Structures are given as structure tokens and as C-alpha cells.
Amino acid sequence: MAEDARWAVITGASSGIGAELARIFAARGYSLVITARRHERLEALAGDIQETHRIPVEVMALDLEDREAPQDLVEMLRDRGIHAHTLVNNAGFGLRGTFATLPFERQVAMIDLNVTALTALCRLMLPGMLERGRGGILNVASTAAFQAGPHMAVYYATKAYVLSLSEALHEEAKPRGVTVTALCPGPTESEFSATADLENSKLFNRSVMSAAEVARIGIDGYEAGRAIVITGASNRLGALGAKFLPRAVIRKIAGSLQRGEVTKRAGEANEQA
Structure with a gap:
């Protein structure tokens, strides 16, 4: 593998925002490693x-809910002589429903994927980036990170973790020439939203962005060295409101938006797929 190649390693790349991130990084001259569970889609x-772009693309099908998968991915990269210039942690899923009734095992699996796997990949790949003094990490969080989320309690909590971790790593890595960015999209047209039945919630009566637009904004912000990228004016306004309004008000609003028209059906959306 060429030493000067800019390799972007993208998790959850088989659909939605992940697939669009892959296309845009490719259009900007990056070589790609794409990983997800669905090998045929990859x-x-x-x-x-x-x-379309005549660039190298390596496919590595993995289930990142497996605690060993992050280490397996790093070893696969090493075996192929690939040094990650950019890590994109996009894999994740959400569960819609009340905390006390959603399956225990799936809620724990959500933490394993959204938090543990993301943290492991950051820890495994960041040292090499710091040593080389270039590149960085783009972590896909959510506007959910800015408040508690009744009816999607664990999902919102995992995204708050992603945002907090990314901000801290941004400050640690910036002096060494490495960027860490948290991408915080709001409602987005993707399998994630459709599978979780979020399109029937009040949240989706507001502005919805395409996955391609979210990906472009995220990569623009990452390449500009920003710590946090919130997609869309209405989402930025919502994040500002979450900062200044009383938390009791914000969580009631979030719960109302998530409850929507379907309160008895639990939905799941998987960006790892």
C-alpha cells in the first residue's frame, strides 16, 4: 500500500450517512476502508x-457489537499495510420505546456499539495519528447529545457520551496536528430513521436533511478542524435552546417529540447494518 495514501476507515458504511460519507471521502481523493455487517452491500x-472515482476500496465485514471486533479491524489494517489517516465512527443504532420495556440485551448491545466500540477504535487508532502528526477522527453523534431523551433514553445518553469524548479528544489532539470532530445531525432521511419508526414521530414533522447533505457538512467541518458540527440552522437553534432553557423544559419537549403517533411500538434502527 502507498505510504502517502490518505485512508479513511468508515464504520457503518453499508447504508445511510455512512455510505454517503464513503462516497464523499472518495470524491475528495481518499482511499477507503469500509466496514459493516452486511458484506454484500459493502x-x-x-x-x-x-x-466512479478509481480509488482503492477495502471491504472488511465485521460486527462491531462483538467486543473483539475493534482489535480485529486494527489487525486487518495492519496486515494490509494500511495506516488510517481518518477514522469515521458512524456505526450505531437506536431503540425507541420506554426504558423499562425495551429489551435489556438490546439496550446493552447499543452501549457496546455506540460507546464501547467507538471508544476502542479511537484508542487503538489515535496514537498512530498523533505519531504521524496528521489526520483525525470524525465521530457521528447526534443533536440527541444535547439533552436527555425520554422514549429513547439510552440512545440519547450514548450520543451525549460521544459528544463529550470527542470534545475532550479534540483539545488533546489539536496541538499535535490531529483533528477530532463530533458530527451532530438532526432528523435525516436514512434506514436508521425508517427502521426505528421515527418518521411517524413529531420530530420528523420538522426539517429533515438528506444523508448526502449531512455527510458533506460533516466532512467539511472535519476538514476545517472544527470540534463540533451541527447540521442545519434549525438543529443549531435547538442545540442552543438546550443550552439555555431549563433542563426540565428540554426533556419534556424531547419526550413529546419522540413519543409521536406510535407510543406502544418499540422500533430499532441500525447504522452498522
Whole structure:
């Protein structure tokens, strides 16, 4: 593998924001490593990108809910002589429903993927970036990170963790020439939203962005060295409100938006897929 290649390693790349991130990084000259569970989708995406952009694309099908998977991914990169210039932690899923009734095992799995796997990949890849003095990490959080989320309690909590970790790592890595950015999208047209039945919630009566637009804004912000990128004016306004309004008000609003028209059905959305 060429030493000067800029490799972007993208998790949860088989659909939605992850697939669009892959396409845009490719259009900007990055070589790609794409990983997710669905091998056939990854191969199809890789073929499309290679035909369009003529850049190397490596497919590594993994289930990042497995505690060993982050280390496995790093070893696969090492075996192929790939040094990650950019790590994109996009894999994650959400559960919609009340905390006391959603399956215990799936809530723990959500923490394993959204928090533990992301943290492990940051810890495993960041030292090499710091040593080389270039590159960075783009962590996909959410506007959910700015407040508590009744009816999606654990999902909101995991995204708050992602935002907090990313901000801290941004300050640690910046003096060494490495960028860490948290991308915080709001409602986005993707499998994530459709599968979780979020499109029937009040949240989706507000402005919804395309996955391609979210990905472009996120990469622009990352390449500009920003710590936090919130997509869209209405989402930035909502994050500002979460900062200044009483928390009791904010959590009631969040709960009302998530409850929507379907309160008895639990939905799951998976960006790792």
C-alpha cells in the first residue's frame, strides 16, 4: 500500500450517512476502508465507488457489537499495510420505546456499539495519528447529545457520551496536528430513521436533511478542524435552546417529540447494518 495514501476507515458504511460519507471521502481523493455487517452491500458500494472515482476500496465485514471486533479491524489494517489517516465512527443504532420495556440485551448491545466500540477504535487508532502528526477522527453523534431523551433514553445518553469524548479528544489532539470532530445531525432521511419508526414521530414533522447533505457538512467541518458540527440552522437553534432553557423544559419537549403517533411500538434502527 502507498505510504502517502490518505485512508479513511468508515464504520457503518453499508447504508445511510455512512455510505454517503464513503462516497464523499472518495470524491475528495481518499482511499477507503469500509466496514459493516452486511458484506454484500459493502461489496456493491465498493464496486460503485471504484468505478466512479478509481480509488482503492477495502471491504472488511465485521460486527462491531462483538467486543473483539475493534482489535480485529486494527489487525486487518495492519496486515494490509494500511495506516488510517481518518477514522469515521458512524456505526450505531437506536431503540425507541420506554426504558423499562425495551429489551435489556438490546439496550446493552447499543452501549457496546455506540460507546464501547467507538471508544476502542479511537484508542487503538489515535496514537498512530498523533505519531504521524496528521489526520483525525470524525465521530457521528447526534443533536440527541444535547439533552436527555425520554422514549429513547439510552440512545440519547450514548450520543451525549460521544459528544463529550470527542470534545475532550479534540483539545488533546489539536496541538499535535490531529483533528477530532463530533458530527451532530438532526432528523435525516436514512434506514436508521425508517427502521426505528421515527418518521411517524413529531420530530420528523420538522426539517429533515438528506444523508448526502449531512455527510458533506460533516466532512467539511472535519476538514476545517472544527470540534463540533451541527447540521442545519434549525438543529443549531435547538442545540442552543438546550443550552439555555431549563433542563426540565428540554426533556419534556424531547419526550413529546419522540413519543409521536406510535407510543406502544418499540422500533430499532441500525447504522452498522
